[in-house]
Amino acid sequence: MKRLILGIFSIICMVTANSVQAQDKGPEFSKLDVSPMDLAIYRNDKDQPVVRVIYSRPQKRDREVFGKLVPYGKVWRTGANEATEITFYQDMKIADETVKAGTYTLYTIPEEKEWTVILNKKTNTWGAYEYSEKEDIVRIKVPVRKAPNNIEALSMAFEKANNGADLLIGWDDRYVKVPFKTAK
Template identity: 65%
Template structure:
């Protein structure tokens, strides 16, 4: 028993006295040599929908622009025009299994989520062209689904564009909210 205790103590002493070589390989960089970009004004975020077994079913990756006392819908985001549904890169939705969005059957895969905001309803678009900046490369020919959802009034101001999955009948709703409004996009497992 004493040998085990002494042996374990010796091993600990050796680890403390002889640090891993990785520390010796560290190089100190000056502030001028080690440059990082500033924090993005519209940071990237992600929302995930998981099933009852905690397996990912759907994921949305988007950038979160801020309201900053601006008039959002109808001004910053014009009505009737295709919007990337965020900032920077266009928002992407990944489906890990076949799903239906409203009545459209969508195979598992990654898609760009565009919207066309209106005063009373939004057109929500899933598009095959991915890895795009803004909506500059948007082509209606690449659309795989278009649905219309009603605009709802939020009971408080949503400062940052926000997205979350909320449980719904037989599936989930992707809730997209910003400023004083939000929309719900229904997702459920395909039959």
């Protein structure tokens, strides 16, 4: 009899503990995005921010990237998820155009030998679905370069250049350099 009462008591305790545990799960956080968000920032010699890019990093995962996953000749958000945004903390020169300090969307049109790089006024967009050429403030063409190593995830970085920085955008077996110069 003692064993029966002890067994029933044990079962009641386990059911109660599981019930309390199920009610108090705590917050649920989302899993890591398959194309996680990242940023690249360029700072001047005084450690002040000059330009920053926020983008999502799709992975190659044994896929053919350029010409297939990212079609040639079409406007691309230059990443995944939300369109890539670039913020200038001071006026900058891109090609012969002066771009005022502010935040813009960075789109590209990849081709085999060159990319068209676009800065667009419309921000906070998903993909390139809301892209409108009427909102473009600057377009430049930059040559495609062969990457020294295979780049698994879309990557962006800044490289110091004369009077500014080059934005390097690389993925798979290639990359481009986008030159930015301080307007002053």
